[in-house]
Amino acid sequence: MKTLSRARQILIAGFCINLCIGILFTWSVFKKALVMDLGWSNAEASMPYTIAIVTFSISLLLAGIIQDRFGPRRVLIAGTLLSGIGLIASGFGTTPDMLIVSFGLIAGGGIGFAYACLAPAAMKWFAPSRRGVVNGLIAAGFGLAGVYLAPLITTLIGGWGIEKAFIFLGAALLLIAVPLACTITNPPEGYVAADNGDAVQKQQPIREEINWRGMMRTPQFYGLWFMYLCASSTGLMIIGNITSIAAVQTDMAGAAHLVVILALFNTFGRVGAGWLNDKIGGLSTLGISFVLQIANMLMFPYYAGEMGMMLGAALAGVSYGTLPAVFPSLTANFYGLKNYGTNYGVVYTSWGVSGFIGPIIAAFAVDSTGTYELAYFASVGIMSLALMVCLMMAQAAFRKRALEAKAKLAESAADVTGAAETLTSAQAR
Known part of the structure; x- marks a missing residue:
């Protein structure tokens, strides 16, 4: 009971820290003020x-490596300190170059250091069958x-100015x-959370803990990396420009x-x-999301008025x-939790690359x-490629499970045959 209470404390603290550092999702408000007020x-x-x-993205990878070795607390403290200092310094950034340093490098690096530690720490306190929900809540x-x-x-901008x-x-x-x-801490050595795992988790057992070098020798890594790149490019394009798109x-003059x-x-x-991931699997969940993204990008040029936006x-x-x-x-299911911080940091570099693709398009x-119509159509093409990769990975996973099931069935049949032969031999004697 005590460990369960501690697990919940970690989950709540991680959720609240993300509430503080999630300022990236509000950049379109800052952007509009920079364009309209500062020219x-x-x-x-x-x-x-x-x-x-x-x-x-880069700092998340570095933080993942560090926290895999030394734990999350020090990395988190450093990340939250850098995030706050970077935002304060941005108040004195009166030119694009200065804001690139203060917000882009200092605050962005701090947010990455903080964000990198929250999901790994929380997942280690909870059972594998709850990874999707835990990740979903933290995120x-x-x-x-x-x-x-x-x-x-x-x-704040209206009353005191952007600085x-x-x-x-x-x-x-x-x-x-x-x-x-x-x-925020990792659980004690040897801690194992009680698991009432469902069918999906049992279909994806972790046979070994794989480090980042081993991960990069698997085809699943490149599929994950490419899908994340495509899907986050589209998402970040809308997130970073929604108020400008509306204008x-x-x-629409005010679209906050x-x-x-x-x-x-x-x-x-x-x-x-997160909940759906635990019920039907990660690849199936991604497939549904990709179809929704494609449909939305196809419809975006025709959204008119406030309700459409x-x-x-x-x-x-x-x-x-x-x-x-x-x-x-998916990263934890494929490669385990021991090296998760580093492994997910490598996968997450795709998100950093997408930061150029989506907003720049x-x-x-x-x-x-x-207009933004060219960007919408480009996103449709990008997401169609991601959907194709997702379907191929799902098909490969299905074939692998079928082969494993066939092998287990053959093994069981051999055991039964062996038992029957032993019984027949005993009866003959």
């Missing part, structure tokens, strides 16, 4: 966000941050997230509530996909929310054509 171009206003995504904090941060940032908004947010993050980071496509809607449905997607934001949020709930679970489309 930056779309490309200039997108670059700190793009660099933050790349830095986030939900990161997505849910936009629900309160978008209106808060809008208010002081960064400073206030950084100070609040230091006061809340750093103390919570001090409470260009429907002449779209960030809230996107964040809410992003959260629902994370929790729902709300629908597009909701569907984009649900689809993107699937990714951080399912890909960590969007910026190029709107700066060159005046």
Whole structure:
């Protein structure tokens, strides 16, 4: 009972830390202010966000390696400190280059260090059959941050300006997230959570713990990496530009509530996909999400008015929310938990690369054509490729399970035959 209570404490603390560091999902609010108030171009206003995504990805890999060796607490404390300091420094970043350093490099790196430790620590406290739900809940904090941060940032910018908004947010993050980071630990050596595993988890037993070198020799790694790259490119394109898309496509002057809607449905997607992952498997869950993303991108050019934009934001949020709930679970299922921090960090580098693809496609489309339609159609092509890879991986997994089942059946038949022969021999004697 005591360990169960501790596991829940880790889960709640991780969720709350993600609520503090999930500021990446509100960048479109900052971007709009940079363009409208400070006269930056779309490309200039997108670059700190793009660099933050790349830095986030690299620092997550480094943090994964460190926390696999030394545990999560020190890495988390360093990450939350860097996040707060980077945001405060962004309040003094009056040029694109300065904001790239303060927000893109310092805050982005700190967010990556903090985020890297939360899911691995929580998963080690819970049973394998609950990995999807645990990942979904931890990730939900990161997505849910936009629900309160978008209106808060809008208010801060309107009342005190964008510079002081960064400073206030950084100070609040230091006061809340750093103390919570001090409470996150791995379970004691030899700890094993009680498991009432369901059928899906039993179909994917972990036969051995595989390190990152072994992981990169498997075809599953490249499938996971490519699917994550494609799906997150589309999601980040919408997340980073939703308020600008609304302004260009429907002449909506104030669209911060779209960030809230996107964040809410992003959260629902994370929790729902985590639950679905544990019921039908990760690849099946991803396939459903990819089809939804393709349909939404095909419909996006035709969304008109506020209701259309709300629908597009909701569907984009649900689809993107699937990714951080399912890909960590798939990584753990394929390669184990011992080296999970490093392994998932390597897989997650695809997210960093996607930070260039999605936002840059969007910026190029709107700066060159005046609309985002080119970016939507490019995303349809990208997601179609991801769906093809997902279907091939699912087919390969099905064939592998069928062969394993056939082998077990043959082994059981051989055992029965052997037992019958032994009985016949005994009777003859």
